[in-house]
Amino acid sequence: MPELPEVETIANGLRSGSDDHPGIVGLTITRAQVLWRGTIAQPDPESFQAGLIGQQIISIGRRAKYLILNLSAGHLIIHLRMSGDLLVEHAQDPIPKHHRIILYLGEVWRLAFNDARKFGRTWLVDNLQVVFDKIGPEPLDESFSHEHFFERLAQKQRQLKPLLLDQGFIAGLGNIYTDEALHLSGLHPLRKASSLSPEEAAQLLSNIRLVLQAGIRHHGASIDWVYRGGDFQNFFQVYRRTGQPCRQCATPIQRIVVGQRGTHFCPRCQPFKEG
DNA sequence: CACGAGACCTGTTCGC
DNA sequence: TGCGAACAGGTCTCGT
Numbered sequence A: 001m002p003e004l005p006e007v008e009t010i011a012n013g014l015r016s017g018s019d020d021h022p023g024i025v026g027l028t029i030t031r032a033q034v035l036w037r038g039t040i041a042q043p044d045p046e047s048f049q050a051g052l053i054g055q056q057i058i059s060i061g062r063r064a065k066y067l068i069l070n071l072s073a074g075h076l077i078i079h080l081r082m083s084g085d086l087l088v089e090h091a092q093d094p095i096p097k098h099h100r101i102i103l104y105l106g107e108v109w110r111l112a113f114n115d116a117r118k119f120g121r122t123w124l125v126d127n128l129q130v131v132f133d134k135i136g137p138e139p140l141d142e143s144f145s146h147e148h149f150f151e152r153l154a155q156k157q158r159q160l161k162p163l164l165l166d167q168g169f170i171a172g173l174g175n176i177y178t179d180e181a182l183h184l185s186g187l188h189p190l191r192k193a194s195s196l197s198p199e200e201a202a203q204l205l206s207n208i209r210l211v212l213q214a215g216i217r218h219h220g221a222s223i224d225w226v227y228r229g230g231d232f233q234n235f236f237q238v239y240r241r242t243g244q245p246c247r248q249c250a251t252p253i254q255r256i257v258v259g260q261r262g263t264h265f266c267p268r269c270q271p272f273k274e275g
Numbered sequence B: 001c002a003c004g005a006g007a008c009c010t011g012t013t014c015g016c
Numbered sequence C: 001t002g003c004g005a006a007c008a009g010g011t012c013t014c015g016t
Helices: A002-017 A045-052 A146-156 A158-164 A177-186 A198-217
Strands: A029-034 A041-042 A059-063 A066-071 A076-081 A084-090 A100-107 A109-113 A121-125 A254-258 A261-267
Touching: A002 A059, A002 A066, A002 A084, A002 A198, A029 A045, A041 A045, A045 A121, A076 A084, A146 A198, A158 A177, A158 A261, A177 A198, A177 A261
Parallel strands: A041 A121
Antiparallel strands: A029 A100, A059 A066, A066 A076, A076 A121, A084 A109, A100 A109, A254 A261
8 A cells, every 4th residue: 555655644643643543652552462473574473462562652753665663662663565554443443354463552542453465564673774774765855865866876777667666776666656756757667777867867856756745745645445535646647547648748648567567657758768 | 787477465346 | 247357555586
């Protein structure tokens, strides 16, 4: 389900709460229920469970597409992958299908990790570097300059689409926001990264920031049966708009497969050229 | 290093 | 209506 804007939205919701439930910062984990052991990446499920009991949630953060619960000792890191979701529920409610891990927060509330496809993973670690070691720069970090981005692109002979999806190259982009950013930039998804001019690179980074910020402003995108309340899907220019007219030039949007991912672009606004 | 295929999973939608 | 294929917001690993 989530890319950077969706994870950011979830982090914000856990901090601030909603009409239905409070924020969870300050609450203490009283019990941990593991319904699917495969969801735990590190440490072993028994240590994971035992290590969470009695921990207070101090703050909530995000890095790339990972959610971070900073605890009184250590960090609970969560990656939702394709179908994961985090839900704050009443502690005594019946347990819905696909719940994988449940953390009881005091007597009244619980935080549930629901994940139909079981791709999601959690880590309980003392040092964040264990997980974030090879993650690339945060695109919204202002210290990440256009010049630096251009230099990184210039070193790569790869196609833009798979490169932007590579979390070691740049953090947080997924299939939606990559297609949208390339469209805004007028760049073909198969264009070689090293062929971009400094101006094209600067435009691309600006547009990456633009679509990510728009996504956050709209509380993420909600598609398929995974609904979170965001409405950025209504503003897609190309993603899953195969055959529909480009909003800029009316040319039908095309879909190709790149690196086994559906890739959407406008053949007129994003002509293929090398350099 | 770059790329493609396969794996991990379940659910929904599409095409005949 | 039924049924298999295709597809899905992600990432890892292996072979070439």
